[in-house]
Amino acid sequence: MRAVVLVGGIGTRLRPLTYSVPKPMLPVGHVSIIERLITNLVGGGVTDVTLALGFKPEPFIEAFPDGTCAGAQLRYAVEPEPLDTAGAIRFAAEAVGIDDTFVVANGDVLTDLDISALVDFHRSHGAEATLHLIAVDDPSAFGVVAIDDDGRVRRFVEKPAAGTEPSNLINAGTYVLEASVLGRIPTGRKVSIERSTFPAIVAEGLAYAYATDDYWIDTGMPDLYLAANLDLVSGRRSGQSCVGVHPAASVHPTALVERSVVAAGTCVANDARVVDSVLLAGATIGAGSCLSRSVVMGRIGAGATVHDSVIGADGAVADGEHIAHQRRPDPARP
């Protein structure tokens, strides 16, 4: 089975982290999101993965120098300009000659979904497109899907206004598609699979959906990216875990690290306290500083306190400074 993974978005909501690293290349529990995602695809029978690239393609190509990832053959399709989700799928599928049933995944989603079960469901229902669904409390930030008892999709509405959602089931970002879907996507311009292609397939009664209660998280926002990491280190994710402090991190013996992920190539000085946080390669944490619920790539000064903040590779917190709910550099400033 072949798959197309969408990894060409610019990762706006994860800025400033994505100024230096494209979203799917960010690590979750020391392993990149894309590698975790492909590992799950391979577990479900995918053997060949095409990365639909646009924004910052080089880090992906450099990360897998032998052209394989988790045992899958990797291929790359780099869009000349962003084509949005459906445009990217068609561009990538045609670049590698996909002409049969295939899998598509949003490149920022981590899930334990059994892909082979999704493919079986798709085939047994004679669907043209089958979507994986997850139930959430607040669906309005997602594609929201209403289904009949047999799984046929009645309605797909992308990011409806709060209070108008037709159900609490959301598009979880993994699909099985027939090659015929490609012919529905106009070429040479941006096309959204969520806003145009799926609604058209739904109108013809050919879209089905498969709801599960598997582990699922879209890592594309700072609090969720943090949660995806903490889920692994706290044992909240059944069957998967990670060490908190990577053996190649430099953590002073008097520093305290609690419920946090500390990457290789970070430096935590004496008496620093790091709680419920993620330190990424390049982070330096000053002596006696105190960090909580934050993601850091940059420099935290001595004696600083940092709460619920995101510090990018070029971000810094001065010695003795106290901050909360900030992003540095601030993506809102030009």
Ligand code: GDD
């Ligand atoms: N190649 C390419 N080109 N990839 C793109 C482009 C593009 O122009 N635009 C977006 N992508 C990729 C992103 O990199 C990401 O992996 C995926 O497409 C989805 O884009 P997001 O920006 O993360 O979308 P979202 O999270 O707001 O919503 C999507 O995911 C939700 C589930 O997490 C939608 O599919 C929703 O319907 C869904 O509920």
Ligand code: MG
């Ligand atoms: Mg997303």
